Amino acid sequence: MSARTDYRHWALSAPALVLFTTFLLAPLIMTLVLSFRHFDFYGGIDDSVSLASYAEVLGDWYFYEIFGRTFAIALATTVLCVLIGAPASYFLNRMRPGFRSVMILIILGPLLISVVVRTLGWAIILGNRGVINTFLMDLGVIEAPIKMMYTSGGIVLALVHVMVPYMVLAVWAALQRQDPATEAAAESLGASPLTIFRRIVLPQAMPGVLSGSLIVFSLSASAFATPAILGGRRVKVVATSVYDEFMNTLNWPLGAAIAILLMVSIVVVMVAWNRLVEARFGRSYA
Amino acid sequence: MAFLELNALTKRFGPVTAVDRISFNVEQGSFVSLLGPSGCGKTTTLQMIAGFENVTSGKITLNGRDLAGVPARHRGLGIVFQSYALFMHMTTAENVSFGLEMRGVPGAERKIRVARALDLVHLSHLSDRYPRTMSGGQRQRVALARALVIEPELLLLDEPLSNLDAKLREEMQLELRRIQREAGVTTLMVTHDQAEALALSDRVVVLEKGQVQQEAAPFDVYETPHTAFVSSFIGKSNTLPATLVSGDASGSIVECAGVRLQAGATPLAAGPVQIAIRPERIEVVDDGAVLTGKVSERVFLGNQWLLTVATPVGNLLVLRRNAGRSEADIGDTVGLAFRRVDLRILASSEAAA
Ligand SMILES: Nc1ncnc2c1ncn2[C@@H]1O[C@H](COP(=O)(O)OP(=O)(O)OP(=O)(O)O)[C@@H](O)[C@H]1O
Ligand SMILES: [Mg+2]
Numbered sequence: 001m002s003a004r005t006d007y008r009h010w011a012l013s014a015p016a017l018v019l020f021t022t023f024l025l026a027p028l029i030m031t032l033v034l035s036f037r038h039f040d041f042y043g044g045i046d047d048s049v050s051l052a053s054y055a056e057v058l059g060d061w062y063f064y065e066i067f068g069r070t071f072a073i074a075l076a077t078t079v080l081c082v083l084i085g086a087p088a089s090y091f092l093n094r095m096r097p098g099f100r101s102v103m104i105l106i107i108l109g110p111l112l113i114s115v116v117v118r119t120l121g122w123a124i125i126l127g128n129r130g131v132i133n134t135f136l137m138d139l140g141v142i143e144a145p146i147k148m149m150y151t152s153g154g155i156v157l158a159l160v161h162v163m164v165p166y167m168v169l170a171v172w173a174a175l176q177r178q179d180p181a182t183e184a185a186a187e188s189l190g191a192s193p194l195t196i197f198r199r200i201v202l203p204q205a206m207p208g209v210l211s212g213s214l215i216v217f218s219l220s221a222s223a224f225a226t227p228a229i230l231g232g233r234r235v236k237v238v239a240t241s242v243y244d245e246f247m248n249t250l251n252w253p254l255g256a257a258i259a260i261l262l263m264v265s266i267v268v269v270m271v272a273w274n275r276l277v278e279a280r281f282g283r284s285y286a
Numbered sequence: 287m288a289f290l291e292l293n294a295l296t297k298r299f300g301p302v303t304a305v306d307r308i309s310f311n312v313e314q315g316s317f318v319s320l321l322g323p324s325g326c327g328k329t330t331t332l333q334m335i336a337g338f339e340n341v342t343s344g345k346i347t348l349n350g351r352d353l354a355g356v357p358a359r360h361r362g363l364g365i366v367f368q369s370y371a372l373f374m375h376m377t378t379a380e381n382v383s384f385g386l387e388m389r390g391v392p393g394a395e396r397k398i399r400v401a402r403a404l405d406l407v408h409l410s411h412l413s414d415r416y417p418r419t420m421s422g423g424q425r426q427r428v429a430l431a432r433a434l435v436i437e438p439e440l441l442l443l444d445e446p447l448s449n450l451d452a453k454l455r456e457e458m459q460l461e462l463r464r465i466q467r468e469a470g471v472t473t474l475m476v477t478h479d480q481a482e483a484l485a486l487s488d489r490v491v492v493l494e495k496g497q498v499q500q501e502a503a504p505f506d507v508y509e510t511p512h513t514a515f516v517s518s519f520i521g522k523s524n525t526l527p528a529t530l531v532s533g534d535a536s537g538s539i540v541e542c543a544g545v546r547l548q549a550g551a552t553p554l555a556a557g558p559v560q561i562a563i564r565p566e567r568i569e570v571v572d573d574g575a576v577l578t579g580k581v582s583e584r585v586f587l588g589n590q591w592l593l594t595v596a597t598p599v600g601n602l603l604v605l606r607r608n609a610g611r612s613e614a615d616i617g618d619t620v621g622l623a624f625r626r627v628d629l630r631i632l633a634s635s636e637a638a639a
Binding site for chain 1: 336338360361364367368371374375384388389432
């Protein structure tokens, strides 16, 4: 019986497995192999195995800066998403059902529109001749336009807009699992509203905040479209520099090495984060 | 002056009157049940006493103190919620300790009191476990300990046993009564389970449609229900429309579907009434039958047989102890008899007609 069930497990997961191996694992392995190839500006890629690309990335401060900037942007985005998304979900959870559906639609609506379109929208708003600058200059508040395009700040702003729905969904799911009577129970035991929020609501929402952070951080760290449009060549992040290595410099092994390093560092952050969460909340939220 | 007094307590939700001028008292140290069918306003009443629901009109007095305007967290009541509402991110001990922390009880004393409360509900061995890893009965005890540890003036229980399976529920009924006695805490329990209310309470308050139907000791609500609703809601009862022909303190005569029957005493005047008799008070007899009828249904309940007998006055439920003999079968004609005092006369109400 158990052997049969085992067999069925495999049979049922076969389609997913095939999809997974062909479209995810295969390109990944090819990228990995590519990153170990040797590249020469005049001879192109040859078949010899070398660690030159990794040495180049790890030995150049330029790349450290790009990695540093990427993670700083991802971290800032995550923090802002928590600050905006967590309270939003808290209020969402307390709304009347009808009104809540409308609000959910408004919050999730942006997900229906392509990231590129939304980011171009931000470019219109943030540009030197953009909505904000024109408005402020017309009012006479500022003389020269404030530089917002091609800055890390602009990228963070647009990324927050893209990522907040994920945070709201994650936190809201956690809040929904919570029994509303627990707040009443705490109140009957003498807790003030602030104490109820701090000791009862927040701890129960924490797993949602943490998993939401994980999603937002990894998506932001590997985001391409938003930094490409709002950062251009001037504010490079890891994803855009990978693109440049592949499409402009044509140094594919170097691009592959950067991509692999980005992936590895994101995985390391995720695993570490997960460990932390498990250690802290594993027992009560199994 | 009673310990807890509800005076013409009313709650309206827009056009809906959920609680309609409810008045009753709870004596100190007693166990009172608020019993009624679903939607009759039990939870709403409890929520008003707890302070989670505003009072439309009426008055709640606890130990001589008017509760109007006192916020829930200053009422100092112990509440066990229907869902238990345990803090899932805290261990058993932390859950129980929470109320004491809020009261600023120092750590050392807190430990002692938490240990004592857990001992009372027999959960000392699970003090470090999280609720998610405990059974329904255990969680229920944690909720009880959490409510009792603050030594509340009044313990409110909202259907505390409804989430448990039948067997565990019976066990917990006995436990609940023991714990309440040992803690000596005045308790008001809400339930729709009449057996639970009868088994646990010193007094039962029967509610229907937001109104008090009867308030009495369990034996009295069962034996002398005031209304047809109480009679049919508490235990099983055969209720039939009839006409009171004559009556005095010694007994009365009623006519039901053209059959004259001797019934118990009644203060009511001649006219249309309801008559009610419990299935277990009807005997199957060979001689001296008051009514005869044909058995139309027979259900075996283990310790009892439940017969439906078609008689001239209508279908009557008859409950027979299973004495190990075979029982009258479907289609058999049987004679029925009962003591006249067991045939009770209730005021006729349009609702029950
Ligand atoms: N917030 C509310 N808004 C409108 N009507 C309400 C509200 N809360 C309760 N009611 C109504 O008040 C009546 C009493 O509700 P309540 O919850 O007190 O019933 P209950 O006796 O506890 O029933 P149950 O045994 O099903 O828990 C019901 O008819 C219900 O529909
Ligand atoms: Mg209820």
